[in-house]
Amino acid sequence: MISRRGFLRLVGGSFFSMVSLGAYAVGIEPMLLTHVTRYSLTPPNWPAGLRLRIVALADIHACRPWMTPERIASLVRDANALQPDLIVLLGDYTASMRLVTDGVPASEWAQALSGLKAPLGVLSILGNHDWWSDPEAQKAGAGPVVARRALEHVGIPVLENDVVRLEKDGHGFWIAGLADQLAFLPSQDHDGFKGLDDLDGTLAKASDGAPVILLAHEPDIFPKVPRRVSLTLCGHTHGGQVRLFGYSPVVPSRFGNRFAYGHVVEENRNLIVSGGLGFSILPVRFGMRPEILSIELGPA
Template sequence: MTKTYSRRSFLKGILSLSFAGLLTAAGGYSYARFIEPSLLDITPITFTHPKIPAGFNGLKIVQFSDTHLSEFYPLSRLEKIVAKINDLGPDLLIFTGDLIDKPNQYRAYKQVAPVLRTLSASVGKFAIYGNHDHGGYGTDIYKDIMEASGFNLLKNEVKRITLRDGSMIQIAGIDDLMLGLPNYEKTLGKLNEGLFSILLAHEPDAAIQSKHYPVDLQLSGHSHGGQIQLPFYGPLITPPFASVYTEGMYDVNQMKVYVNRGLGMTRLPFRFFCKPEITVFTLQKGKN
């Protein structure tokens, strides 16, 4: 196993260095390093399903993911994203993991919660762990930040969301696949099949297991859409557990899986043909 992983890392390094050289030679370095990472796609999706209760018809869910706060994604950029999200007027706000790139090395971590705390969502704010949230001894740092920011941090848990009219949906979150301890049966085995259910899973390939449970919509991040894409080829590299589902919407058995491209960067501070993304889902009762 160690030998395979080392070879994979070596190949990734060669591809990354080759791409950096290509960008420099083609004059695209500045675009990929400074311009595209500061751009933003707002992706609107009307999500229709017969199990969505009438009270949730028109409810707006905003998903953001993978900020990877670092010297390449400063707190000032997060402040702009928070303002943009508030402008979108979410009813339900979802963060699908990887807040800080290297939590134990990020000196400004105490300044993050006051920024995230200003996010407003009338129905609630929910988050899950990503691999970087556990990595770098970051588990408790991330937990403290998200709870201080008013997020419900789901770790192999299911919560029901009930509106004033009594209508209800359920939202589940599993622990990170790479560095956490995800438990599908303990979590998804608790789902009520009669209720519309949303699963938060940082790694999109969790769908290989979650498709066996009554999940209607899985929201994921982690892949960054590959972060670097080439025309007519697609992503150069995708991380572990993002090789099957890498970007956008998928039909997986009875459920839908949406993979958000995220906002920040990791490993290399580039984005190329893969702009940062915020997703806005509007729920609608009806045939899917």
Template sequence: MLSRRALLSQPALSAALAAAGGLAGTGYAIAVEPHRVRVAAYRPDLPGWPAGTRLRIAVLTDFHAHPRCMGEAAIAAVVARTNALMPDLTVLLGDYGSQDRGGVPVETVAGLLRGLSAPLGVHAIQGNHDWGDDRAARRRGHGPTRTERALRAAGLPVLENAAVPLDAAAGLWLAGIESEEVPGAPRDPRALDRHRLAVLARILAPVPPGDRVILLAHEPDLFAAGLDPRVALTLSGHTHGGQVRLLGFAPWIPSRYGTRYAQGHVVEGGRHLIVSAGLGAHFVAGVPLRLGAPPEIVVVDLGGSDATA
């Protein structure tokens, strides 16, 4: 995975940022798009989905909370908009705090997210920055991270390599897998895939063979490894939709697979993945820039035909 330093050294991104400079000069890419949160809606038709079971899931991810982009008022507004969508289940997919100076403390973020409400609960996982930016947890080689402590203190369950039943009668489960950035995870891509599939197998051990699982995975790359057939749907973030997209082209996406899992609904081999572009932004050249990849609340309606809005 490219670091942000490597990102800024990429010629393609430098050219894209130069092209974006004209728009940024008008304030659009800095002052408008990063704050124009849209609702992206999906209705995937999942194979083997329990007949008669309808489920609405709200997906929030990649807050990177900072007063200049996804500050406290913006998070509060996202919470209110999400609740107004009346989801049955709300999931949080990681990267809550900002990596830039002056960010909103993760404890404050967690306190705001405590306002989320859904009949089947609000469940969280952690992202790469929740682990990678926590020096104390990395020195220890294990959690809990500062983020996990903040979420749990706010009453938000954290699915760190765990699965919980959502609807026992329908045989429906929710599972969350750790980020690729946990201490001790292999760096070699093939070894990393083997490691994560082994972790997933342990997570799914209590799930009966005929049941269906919704998997929360911050990074989408695991989807390419060939998941357990019990996983009906994978929900991911991490990519920011590219964060800068010009004429559909994203010069940098933090994935081994480039644009393959950049954003939206992906179907491969009958398996379904939905990737959110997230809410916040990394600072690029000192500004929280988004261009052609607006922040979004994702809503997934299950139990109907496939359509995207």
């Protein structure tokens, strides 16, 4: 039988462990040096002579003290140092979290992102928080949202149900950007969230047989993505922000852990979901460090 003194030591030790764990999850892991997560794959029907390096940043959620313009500028330097052919931004630049000391105006985070450089350029899409944080767009039921205007002001194109054809080493390929699937909050006009995404219409704009890389903020679109798409890149989930032994207790997806994080292959189709850089709801990360993706496509 455990003694009274032993019981008190156990309780005290457990309490200290819980406090320490909470302090780490809130104050340390979210601010750790950003991890570079690397993937290397050759999708089906990928051109043999096309070797492409894509660097992806997702879910910045600019705010103070967690994601300041200075920290974003540091992430930009880290991304450029990876020497990508192309940089893509996967949405959610704004923060809707209440536990912040101050917001970061769109002009400031966009200016920090303007330092991104790659030979084939920088392309972006929007996320749900970029729409939700714009009351005028919510009221009007249409954009452009503040985030889009800020990105375009610093020269970063925003793809909303649109495509861009790029070329490297004599091989063409398409980048398709999907409009957000949760753009409008529930209102008197409609129940539930309302999206602006048009997958079929977007892919129809890729007018030849060159490979397609799809940018979509939320990964829930993936079951509908046809095999023509070589790779789908998403953010939104933050890897659940808390992830233990490959499992995230809470994932903002109707598919739960199926598309929570990482490289998913289904029916010979490829999806990569970023764990993101910032956070929403709570400033907590545990087992899911902020990350930048570096993706090598094509044979080594």
